[in-house]
Structure formats: structure tokens, C-alpha cells
Amino acid sequence: MPNPKNKVNLSSLPDLKNATDDEIVQILATKGYTQIFNLIDVRLMLGFVSVIVAAAAAGYDYYVGFEKAKPFTAIGVSLYFVLNVAFTAWIMYVEKGTFYQGSKDGKKISIISTTKKYSPLYNLNVTETTTSKSSQAAKSFTDFFDSNGYIVRLPLENWIDGLILSVVQDDSSAKAKGSKDVRKRE
């Protein structure tokens, strides 16, 4: 079953994080979640518009020469700068590490993953965006990577299931780890 293409460099934190992020996206797809791409789409739009602006400025300058194109080049450079600042601001302040957003049965969840340098911990923050209920947990990458560098789905899947359950449930029929019981009984 292990595909050599999926082998992850266990010494590279970005590789580990990206591989785990990808695996969670796939897990949620199999569980019937519909991925919401709005966050990514805005980022792509900002980025590609700025690329188009740069290309347009470059093309115009190439065809009419530096002197004639100067005012437009100046506009192009400023516009590019503004768009890039917006692009960076979007990634830093709006996305904030969110790598997945999806919905199922009227519940919309947003997942942020972060890692810290030299630490083997994978920090997950799962939020249900309509109720703003969030659950945070961390596990070492050793809990779901084998020593050859292949990700093992089951422990990751169980962990993610538990986290999602703890934020989407309103009447708790299942026990959520460590949460206070505020059960509404009929």
C-alpha cells in the first residue's frame, strides 16, 4: 500500500505539516464533507491579479519603450505593491494557517494547523464557524507517521473525528474529552 511517492522527509517540519494537512483534507473528503474554497480562492485571485498587473506593465513597457510607458509603469508598480501587501495581509491575518474549511449537515468547520520550529508537535485548532466553538489540541508527529516516513491514516482520523465532534455537537450525546457537561435534557 505505501506509495514511494508519499514518503515524507521526517526531518523536515514543513514537509510533515504539509503531508498531514493533505491527509486530513482527504480524510474529510471521504467522510462526506464538502470543502469550501473561499479562503483559498481570494488568495489566488489577489495573487494572480497582481501577476496580471505586472505582466501588463511589462508588456506595455516593452512595446512603447521606457519613456512613453513611464506613467503607466509607475501606476503598475504601485498597484502591484498594494496588491501584494493585501495578499500578504490576507495570508497573515485572515487565513492565519487555515488549511481546510468544509461543511456537512449545516455545520461549517475551519481547521488551522501550526508547527513551531524544532518541536515535533502538530497543533490543530478546529472551529465551528457558526457557533464559534473551537477545540485545540496537539500531538507529536510520531503519533501518525511510521519510522519510514509514511503517514498512517487511522490514528490521525480518530483524532480529527474527536476534535470535530467536540465542536459540532450541541446536545452532547457523546462525551467530549475534558469538556464540561452542560447537557440539555428533554
Add this chain to the structure above:
Amino acid sequence: MLPQLSGANLRQSLTQALNFCLVLTTTFMFWKGLSVVTNSPSPIVVVLSGSMEPAFQRGDILFLWNREARVKVGDIVVYNVKGRDIPIVHRVVRNHVSSKKQLLLTKGDNNAMDDLDLYAHRQYYLDREQEVIGSVKAYVPWIGYVTILLSENLWAKYMLLAGMGFLAVLQRD
């Protein structure tokens, strides 16, 4: 389920393509921005010949400023001869100035004769507005030799670009 995953995959490929493009466009925009600020079509040039020795050697990088309406005799300017693409870095040795324009005669420090033979047919002076692309305000020695190697060896240029693009795609941040 399948269309879902391919939507994610499409966006992942687009994100990587975007990261690659942004490397190129940001570099280019910095260059163009510097161009606009200095008012010079080529604000950073590499010395290609030894005609300005001992002041400048082949491979030195020069930083130009082109917002001076009139340059002074003794300044080192960079100019393109009408119709040619190669920038020449020489010193202003003579000028004629009026309120309308400034005409310059240039000469390389290390040359025996002035630049008259380099100018276009029947051209006796450079026009500060038309041909001069800036006067030299600062320089960094020697580093530009890499560009000389790159421009004289086409293969090396493509290898460098390919390497940069490859790295940008590999890093998925």
C-alpha cells in the same frame, strides 16, 4: 467525492504556479520600480570593458541616477549610442549647455581618444536627454562578473532560471 478532491488538487497546483510567478514578477517589479524612481531605463548596469580603468573594472556594478537636468563635466555617465543596445560608461569631458538642452562629449579614462568615433554617423555630441540613461552615483566592484558570464553563456542563464523556478515550486509555503 472525486470532483471534490480534484478541486482541491487544482487549487494546489494553482498555488504552486502562483508562488513561482510571484518570484518572477516581484523581482521584475522591483527593477521597474527602481527604474521609475531613478528615471533611468536601466538603473543598474555592469561594466563591460576596461575603458574606464583604473576607476572601474570589467564586472563592476554601477548604480545610476537620472534625475539631474544637467550633468557636470567630470561626471561619469552611461549612454546608449542611437540605435545600439550596449551601454557605454565614460566620463563627460566637454559640454555645451543652453536652456533647451545639454550636449556632451565623452571619453573613457583608459582610452587614447574621445568617443567621437563611437557616436552615430555625423553625430558630434550626445544629447543629455536623449541618449544618456544616467550618471554613476555608486558602485560595487566585481560582483557583476556573474552577469557577464551569464550573458556570454546562454546555457548558464537558462540553468539559473530553471534552478530558481525549481526551488520555488519545491517549497510549498
